């Protein structure tokens with residue numbers, strides 16, 4: 001039995017370029033791995049089987065559309081294994097359809113877990129390539145830490161970061177569809193008259209002030225530099241998120257933004273004590289389902305030591 005622990009992400013910068021001919025958008029995407037984890041346990045089985053536990057388990061598809069199942073089959077096909085056999089159990093703590101790449105995390109964890117279970121010793125570079133085939137956010141869940149994602153987010157460069165940052169995540173009731181939020185981004189750009197194609201929208205770039213804040217470990221500077229081009233579209237589809245963002249800011253968060261395509265809201269706190277207070281205030285505010293205080297950056301998907 002192999003258990004892999006894999007983190008959620010928040011995007012501290014999500015710059016969205018124009019709509020490409022392939023239906024994706026070029027990004028300047030600064031991924032940041034945080035201490036909210038799913039665990040994927042692989043055990044020998046006939047065929048590829050899935051199960052899931054956790055507060056959102058009912059919303060997790062257990063068919064072949066699940067990225068964990070697709071990851072197992074992709075890895076097996078890459079190695080020419082005709083009949084892959086694995087039972088993957090997902091202990092889910094990352095919000096489902098929450099803008100924290102929880103499904104992508106499970107895909108990355110399944111790659112690492114099946115690789116270990118089947119004794120394949122696939123090179124990390126190859127796992128990254130397979131991950132990119134599964135989805136734009138899957139490679140980062142393997143890498144962890146903090147990284148700049150270019151292209152559709154899958155071309156990664158690790159970024160230097162000093163110290164630990166303290167975060168709070170306010171989990172909404174119900175998810176948002178990532179493609180729907182990107183479509184709303186395009187629609188708002190058309191409505192504003194700026195256009196939404198690659199020719200209309202300048203290619204986004206990483207913000208030097210944000211990179212400096214990460215490298216120096218300065219939470220106040222990072223808070224000032226947080227940006228997400230998907231925030232306006234997420235708020236357009238879910239206006240109540242403005243109340244959540246306000247509640248966290250009023251409770252003392254130094255920075256607030258929608259996480260990825262939402263609807264989870266992310267708050268930066270000045271220290272661990274302040275993060276705990278912001279999380280408690282958010283839980284009491286009635287503007288979210290629950291709130292978690294945590295920290296980052298943390299490593300990407302890794303095999304956990306067996307429990308005693």
Ligand code: C5P
Pocket residue numbers: 023024025026027134135136137151152153178179182
């Ligand atoms: O890569 P992934 O399957 O996670 O992407 C889900 C959807 O999100 C894509 O089909 C696309 O609609 C949208 N997307 C995008 N541009 C990106 C990443 C995702 O438009 N860079």
